[in-house]
Amino acid sequence: MDEGKPTKPKWWSRPRTHVPDSAPADSVSAGDGTSGFHGGDVGVDIDIDDMDGDFELEKPAGTGTGATTAAGAGAGADDRAGADAGPAAGQGSGEVSGGVSAPASGERPRPLHDPDPYSTPPYGGPGPWAPAPPVQHPGTTPAHGTAAVGAVTPPQPSPQPQPLPLPQSQPQPQDAPTEAGPAPHASAPHTPWQNYDPWAAAPFQRYEGAVAEAPGGRRGRAGRSLVLGAALLALVSGGVGGAVGAYLERTGGIDDVELPQAGVEAKGRAPDSVAGIAASALPSVVTLHVSGSDAQGTGTGFVLDRRGHILTNNHVVDPADGSGEISVTFSGGETAKAEIVGHDSGYDLAVVKVTGVSGLRPLSLGNSDNVQVGDPVVAIGAPFDLENTVTAGIISAKERPITAGGEEGDGSDISYVDALQTDAPINPGNSGGPLVDSKARVIGINSAIRSADSGSELEGGQSGSIGLGFAIPINQGKRVAEELINTGRATHPVIGVTLDMEYSGDGARVGVKGDDDAPTVTRDGPGARAGVQAGDVITEVDGQRVHSGEELIVKTRAHRPGDRLELTLERDGDEKKVTLVLGSADGD
Numbered sequence: 001m002d003e004g005k006p007t008k009p010k011w012w013s014r015p016r017t018h019v020p021d022s023a024p025a026d027s028v029s030a031g032d033g034t035s036g037f038h039g040g041d042v043g044v045d046i047d048i049d050d051m052d053g054d055f056e057l058e059k060p061a062g063t064g065t066g067a068t069t070a071a072g073a074g075a076g077a078d079d080r081a082g083a084d085a086g087p088a089a090g091q092g093s094g095e096v097s098g099g100v101s102a103p104a105s106g107e108r109p110r111p112l113h114d115p116d117p118y119s120t121p122p123y124g125g126p127g128p129w130a131p132a133p134p135v136q137h138p139g140t141t142p143a144h145g146t147a148a149v150g151a152v153t154p155p156q157p158s159p160q161p162q163p164l165p166l167p168q169s170q171p172q173p174q175d176a177p178t179e180a181g182p183a184p185h186a187s188a189p190h191t192p193w194q195n196y197d198p199w200a201a202a203p204f205q206r207y208e209g210a211v212a213e214a215p216g217g218r219r220g221r222a223g224r225s226l227v228l229g230a231a232l233l234a235l236v237s238g239g240v241g242g243a244v245g246a247y248l249e250r251t252g253g254i255d256d257v258e259l260p261q262a263g264v265e266a267k268g269r270a271p272d273s274v275a276g277i278a279a280s281a282l283p284s285v286v287t288l289h290v291s292g293s294d295a296q297g298t299g300t301g302f303v304l305d306r307r308g309h310i311l312t313n314n315h316v317v318d319p320a321d322g323s324g325e326i327s328v329t330f331s332g333g334e335t336a337k338a339e340i341v342g343h344d345s346g347y348d349l350a351v352v353k354v355t356g357v358s359g360l361r362p363l364s365l366g367n368s369d370n371v372q373v374g375d376p377v378v379a380i381g382a383p384f385d386l387e388n389t390v391t392a393g394i395i396s397a398k399e400r401p402i403t404a405g406g407e408e409g410d411g412s413d414i415s416y417v418d419a420l421q422t423d424a425p426i427n428p429g430n431s432g433g434p435l436v437d438s439k440a441r442v443i444g445i446n447s448a449i450r451s452a453d454s455g456s457e458l459e460g461g462q463s464g465s466i467g468l469g470f471a472i473p474i475n476q477g478k479r480v481a482e483e484l485i486n487t488g489r490a491t492h493p494v495i496g497v498t499l500d501m502e503y504s505g506d507g508a509r510v511g512v513k514g515d516d517d518a519p520t521v522t523r524d525g526p527g528a529r530a531g532v533q534a535g536d537v538i539t540e541v542d543g544q545r546v547h548s549g550e551e552l553i554v555k556t557r558a559h560r561p562g563d564r565l566e567l568t569l570e571r572d573g574d575e576k577k578v579t580l581v582l583g584s585a586d587g588d
Helices: 066-075 079-097 216-250 273-285 313-318 474-487 526-532 549-557
Strands: 285-291 296-303 310-314 324-328 334-345 349-356 376-381 389-404 415-422 434-436 444-453 455-458 467-472 491-494 537-541 566-571 573-580 585-587
Touching: 066 444, 216 526, 273 285, 273 376, 273 389, 273 434, 285 313, 296 313, 296 376, 310 474, 313 334, 313 349, 324 349, 334 474, 349 474, 376 444, 389 444, 389 467, 389 549, 415 444, 415 549, 434 491, 444 474, 467 474, 491 549, 526 573, 537 549
Parallel strands: none
Antiparallel strands: 285 296, 285 324, 296 310, 310 349, 324 334, 334 349, 376 389, 376 434, 389 415, 415 467, 434 444, 444 455, 444 467, 491 585, 537 566, 566 573
């Protein structure tokens, strides 16, 4: 049933050529001892109709020599060889076929290549009429062109391992050209495509440029350096940020301010400094709290001796006279009850005593006659009940005649003080406290201040300091304190005259007529014996000018009874000087 149907050629079959009846169907020698049909080398036509079935090629027993290889390559060369390929191909064909001429023009075309002894299909499998692919290298075509088809190339030795090239690209020596022409790859640069060539004589080819530095090698190293630098920067930044964060957490943030401060220093101070003076005097200063039936108040005092005598102002303890109470608080906080030993309103001084107290520290007494204007002083007291308060200043003036008191109306409570003036702040509560010099010695008893609206007065009101404070000189205070401790009363020095306190002229005038027509000059008194008469005006005491009766009293009481005074008098326009010895009168 299949008779007359064309048989589909198999992929390894070759078209059968027509052979004349006269030609024997013998195989043609290829010149290498191998028999078989070589379509590209034999000029014998075989009639396809004389053959039964498909013709199958024999597999050759072995491969040809280098001449056969050259012939196969020449027969399968690409058409692009052009006009120059003809002579080369004919030459190659003659060597293989043993002088058999090529078929004449107009004959049926013959196969263009030898049968594949390994039954390998051509690349791409185009069919039985496709020529065998030539050996083509992907490298660049050399400058001298492609080798001619059919040219015989002698076998090349296997390439020897080449030394690794230096980083710099250097030209490599090329193979020597053959007799037929230069090698196809003589000038082509080595590329990765040449690592393996299946058609080369050696099974493996080494690419000499494999270890050469790539064109972007340095750029790659630069990129890695940048990455490493960025990582290092990030690490350092993270460390710095962590340290800053820990510091802010420990210190409470950047908004908090921590100011520099000096370290602990020695507590000792120079003895003549304010701190040294205060440290020495404070243990001897006390605060007095006085309460009575009609009034109460706070004042200051200081220890006179170890038996518990304390000196203060009369107006401080006056509310407790009779049934009142006095509480003494020492600088260390200890308290004790005190009793009045004696007081005198004319000097505004009083002495109280505490019992049952040990460890008392008496305060040293100075000499007020040695004080000079400008000397530094320190006032210690309890202004407005603020105990152990220390203020400092200087002696502003000396022998300031001041009067204070007079609330009783009869003049019995008026004090006459030839005071030391100071600018050390003195306020209510400082009364009775010590005014000490640079050696912590008492030179005065703080007693009065000058108020801005009420003139000179004792610290009975609540006026504040305006820098004009007055202290009883310690020389006067010592004498009065000794009398009060010894006798309970103080004596006053007297001239033995009655003064006209209404006189408005300059000086102190002796009264013309006394109360109840009593004489103004005491008979057989110090003044009468010196020749003082009624109506005389006393202008000086011991050469110091006096301007009023109060000043004459102040100057007189600044002395002790029995002291000698020189008075300057004016009588009927004449000036006269007299000398007298001061008498004594009991105080209240």
